[in-house]
Amino acid sequence: MKQSAGRPPSSFSQRNGEGQGPAALAAAVLLAALALASVAWLCRPGPVIPLASEREILSERPAALLLRRWDRDPAVVVLDFPDLAGQGAMLDRVAALVEKHGEPHDRVLDDAELARAIAASGATPATYYDGHDYAAADLRRFFALADRDGVRLNPDEERLRALVRALGWSGGTRGALISLPAAAGPVTPGMRAAILHHELSHGALFTIDSYADWSRRFWRQRLTAPERARFRDWLAAEGYDPALEPLMLNEAQAYLVWTPDPAFFRPGLVGLTPARARTLRAAFLDGLPAAARVEDPAPS
Numbered sequence: 001m002k003q004s005a006g007r008p009p010s011s012f013s014q015r016n017g018e019g020q021g022p023a024a025l026a027a028a029v030l031l032a033a034l035a036l037a038s039v040a041w042l043c044r045p046g047p048v049i050p051l052a053s054e055r056e057i058l059s060e061r062p063a064a065l066l067l068r069r070w071d072r073d074p075a076v077v078v079l080d081f082p083d084l085a086g087q088g089a090m091l092d093r094v095a096a097l098v099e100k101h102g103e104p105h106d107r108v109l110d111d112a113e114l115a116r117a118i119a120a121s122g123a124t125p126a127t128y129y130d131g132h133d134y135a136a137a138d139l140r141r142f143f144a145l146a147d148r149d150g151v152r153l154n155p156d157e158e159r160l161r162a163l164v165r166a167l168g169w170s171g172g173t174r175g176a177l178i179s180l181p182a183a184a185g186p187v188t189p190g191m192r193a194a195i196l197h198h199e200l201s202h203g204a205l206f207t208i209d210s211y212a213d214w215s216r217r218f219w220r221q222r223l224t225a226p227e228r229a230r231f232r233d234w235l236a237a238e239g240y241d242p243a244l245e246p247l248m249l250n251e252a253q254a255y256l257v258w259t260p261d262p263a264f265f266r267p268g269l270v271g272l273t274p275a276r277a278r279t280l281r282a283a284f285l286d287g288l289p290a291a292a293r294v295e296d297p298a299p300s
Contacts, residue, residue, distance in 0.1 A: 001131040001198050001254075001264065047166045049077060054200065054295075058193055062182050067163075072294040076203030077167065078196075079179040084126035087181050090156040091132040092118065092125055097145070098138045101241040108146040111154075121239055130187075130264075131195040133202035136175040139164050176206035194261035197295070201258040204294050205250055211292035214284075219249035222283050228252075230271040257284045258295065 052068040057078055060066055066080040081087040093114050096103045103109065103117055118128050143161050146153055153161070169175050178199035183192040204211045219228065231252045236242040240251060255265040256277065267277035 001129060001133075001195055001259075047163070052078070054196060057180075057196060058189075060182075070200060070203060070294075073200075073204055073207055075174060075207040076176045076178060076200065079132075079177060080182070081179060082182050083184065084181045084187070086156065087132065087179055088125040088128055089154060090160050091134075091179060092128045093153070093157060094134060094139065094142050094160075095129055095132060097142055098134060099240055099244070099247055101236055101239055103241075105241070105244075106145070107149055108142060108151045110151050130181070130191070131199045132177075132179040133199045133206070134177050135206040136164070136167075136169040136173060136177070139177065140170060140172075174207055176203040178203045190261065191263060194259060194264055198254050198259045198264065200295055201254045202250060204292065205253070208292050208294065210289040211294075214288055214292065215249055215253045218284050218287065219252055222280065222287075223252070227270070227272070234270045253284065257281050 047067070049067045049069050051071040051074060053071045057068055057070075057080060060080055062080045062082045064082060065086065068078045068080065070076040070078060079087075079090075081090075093109060096109050096114060096117055097105060097107075100117065100121075102120075109117060118125055121128065139160070143164070145151075164170055167173070167175060178196075180192060180195045180199060181187050183189045205215055206212070223231070228248075232242045232248055235248060235251050240247055242248060256267075257280075259265045267274055272280070
């Protein structure tokens with residue numbers, strides 16, 4: 001996720017399931033260990049990651065990497081970073097492979113190539129993305145390609161590999177990972193909230209079949225061909241690869257329905273009037289199957 005074009009760039013693009021008492025204390029200790037311990041520790045099976053609501057996640061002020069499972073869709077793991085630099089160090093190279101326009105999607109960039117790609121985009125390692133979202137399959141492919149080509153990964157990416165293994169995702173299990181930065185420096189609490197709400201919708205699409213099916217139908221049947229073309233053009237300008245159709249429909253639903261914050265999305269950017277945007281949002285929510293209603297729309 002990136003801030004919308006035409007805005008000043010940022011200097012960075014329900015109940016807790018663990019309960020209280022000894023269990024909560026043990027979970028907190030394990031979370032701290034996940035953030036600070038070595039890759040060898042992370043390779044232990046079954047990390048304890050507490051459930052948290054969107055409100056609870058937003059209330060956190062992480063001093064180190066904090067992990068949560070979304071209470072409405074526990075297959076979604078939230079990485080809550082204390083700063084933008086740490087988020088970029090772990091996830092920018094994945095972004096280049098999975099989403100970025102003009103970058104190869106069949107191999108992993110080495111350090112020099114990644115630095116060139118980030119510089120060419122006009123960003124820095126901290127500003128390449130505001131938030132990230134990847135299906136477990138994306139992460140499996142990233143590490144497989146890096147290993148195939150002998151690309152040396154940095155320590156943060158190796159910690160990510162260890163986390164993927166610890167979650168059991170290496171064997172084909174479905175899941176999704178999303179990330180957001182702490183509200184610090186250029187990231188305001190409002191921006192943090194907008195990033196999380198946007199990224200959670202991606203997590204739902206990656207892990208809930210009925211949500212993904214409806215999003216595809218909505219993209220193909222409810223948006224007109226010119227509307228799809230304008231979304232595609234805008235997303236390409238934001239750095240997303242317009243040739244990746246699943247990416248286009250995923251970003252369209254996330255921006256249109258779940259991201260009304262004008263710092264990140266305004267209907268006029270894709271040629272929609274406010275009335276048409278309201279109609280499309282209502283149509284999306286009306287058609288969303290009951291089993292997929294995991295997220296509440298953000299206030300307009």
